Amino acid sequence: MNRKWRIPFNRPALMGREIEYVQQAIEDGHISGGGSFTEKCQNLLKDSLNAEAVILTTSGTHALEIAALLLDLAPGDEVIMPSFTFVSTANAFALRNARIIFADIRPDTLNIDEEQLPSLLSERTRAVVPVHYGGVACEMDAISELCRVRGITVIEDNAHGLFATYGGRYLGTMGKMAALSFHETKNVTCGEGGALIINDPSLISRAEIIRDKGTDRSRFIRGEVDKYTWVSLGSSYQPSDMLAAYLLAQLEKRLEITRKRSLLWNRYMDGLDDWAVGNRVRLPIVPDGCRHSAHVFYLLMPDKVSRDTLIEKLRRKGILAVFHYQPLHLSGMVKESFECPVTESVASRLVRLPLYFGLDETEQDSVIGEVRNLKL
Numbered sequence: 546m547n548r549k550w551r552i553p554f555n556r557p558a559l560m561g562r563e564i565e566y567v568q569q570a571i572e573d574g575h576i577s578g579g580g581s582f583t584e585k586c587q588n589l590l591k592d593s594l595n596a597e598a599v600i601l602t603t604s605g606t607h608a609l610e611i612a613a614l615l616l617d618l619a620p621g622d623e624v625i626m627p628s629f630t631f632v633s634t635a636n637a638f639a640l641r642n643a644r645i646i647f648a649d650i651r652p653d654t655l656n657i658d659e660e661q662l663p664s665l666l667s668e669r670t671r672a673v674v675p676v677h678y679g680g681v682a683c684e685m686d687a688i689s690e691l692c693r694v695r696g697i698t699v700i701e702d703n704a705h706g707l708f709a710t711y712g713g714r715y716l717g718t719m720g721k722m723a724a725l726s727f728h729e730t731k732n733v734t735c736g737e738g739g740a741l742i743i744n745d746p747s748l749i750s751r752a753e754i755i756r757d758k759g760t761d762r763s764r765f766i767r768g769e770v771d772k773y774t775w776v777s778l779g780s781s782y783q784p785s786d787m788l789a790a791y792l793l794a795q796l797e798k799r800l801e802i803t804r805k806r807s808l809l810w811n812r813y814m815d816g817l818d819d820w821a822v823g824n825r826v827r828l829p830i831v832p833d834g835c836r837h838s839a840h841v842f843y844l845l846m847p848d849k850v851s852r853d854t855l856i857e858k859l860r861r862k863g864i865l866a867v868f869h870y871q872p873l874h875l876s877g878m879v880k881e882s883f884e885c886p887v888t889e890s891v892a893s894r895l896v897r898l899p900l901y902f903g904l905d906e907t908e909q910d911s912v913i914g915e916v917r918n919l920k921l
């Protein structure tokens with residue numbers, strides 16, 4: 546699909562040792578889950594994020610599904626999340642028969658509006674799921690405090706923000722659990738993959754059981770039990786060690802990846818700042834105290850018509866720019882009504898520009914030039 550575009554929206558980059566490591570996994574004879582590359586990725590993530598535990602999963606979606614299973618939700622229990630997110634954030638909890646309560650987003654960071662949360666809480670609220678949009682942190686102090694005093698679990702959807710920080714703490718380490726995604730479009734990728742960060746030690750062994758088809762297989766492998774059996778609900782959430790091998794090669798280059806993406810993100814900012822001001826276009830806002838992951842560079846256009854015009858104009862020049870989430874509260878799956886005016890406005894006006902490790906500066910200058918040519 547990428548070949549169609551002079552400048553695609555995303556192009557996954559090989560960072561050097563992917564093929565070598567995959568070959569090694571094959572030669573080691575361990576291509577199912579839970580091999581040495583899985584172990585290395587988990588340890589690298591745990592140590593570099595300073596997390597309690599990390600388990601690799603087959604996707605970010607599946608990490609969220611494990612988190613939802615760990616909540617032991619009863620039908621009708623409520624889970625609050627932004628409407629402006631990927632469908633998996635909601636689906637994971639809906640699969641457990643939770644009632645999803647959609648919050649609106651802040652106009653600046655496009656993250657869940659923490660000031661709206663108190664009005665959405667009820668006796669049945671079991672969890673809040675902040676989504677760090679574009680790898681820019683949600684207001685975690687306010688969210689954590691609100692949930693702490695009421696015994697509500699915070700589960701971070703950190704699909705976008707690996708290695709980003711909030712007040713010096715890594716995103717994904719502030720909630721009880723957090724989901725990461727290594728989908729092809731993410732900063733660090735293995736095609737399809739994810740991880741669950743577990744910051745509450747009491748959940749680690751149950752999380753392993755859920756990941757291992759509801760069995761205590763991990764304990765059996767560690768020699769803690771002499772056979773393994775069915776002990777809880779679970780599924781097959783363990784990625785192949787070949788994927789973990791690919792992922793390790795990427796994780797080892799995490800600083801290089803972040804550096805390059807940040808450079809490109811800043812070049813977009815510098816190249817478009819004055820044009821944006823003059824054309825009523827809003828560029829991303831990163832609050833003080835947050836270091837973002839340079840995952841998304843978006844333009845918030847004045848209206849839907851100008852957004853669609855820009856996408857079409859870039860398309861004609863061979864440049865793929867794309868919009869993002871459709872408001873979940875307006876989807877056919879949601880029967881209740883929710884007030885999320887910022888979400889609705891943003892979803893119709895947002896466009897993301899190409900941003901990937903291999904994007905070179907000449908290509909990026911061409912994107913900037915084409916955007917600047919748009920007369921509003």
Ligand SMILES: Cc1ncc(COP(=O)(O)O)c(C=O)c1O
Nearest residue numbers: 604605606631633704726727728
């Ligand atoms: C906010 C958010 N959460 C969860 C996911 C799901 O991740 P995955 O594609 O790895 O299942 C995505 C995917 O893009 C996402 O954007």
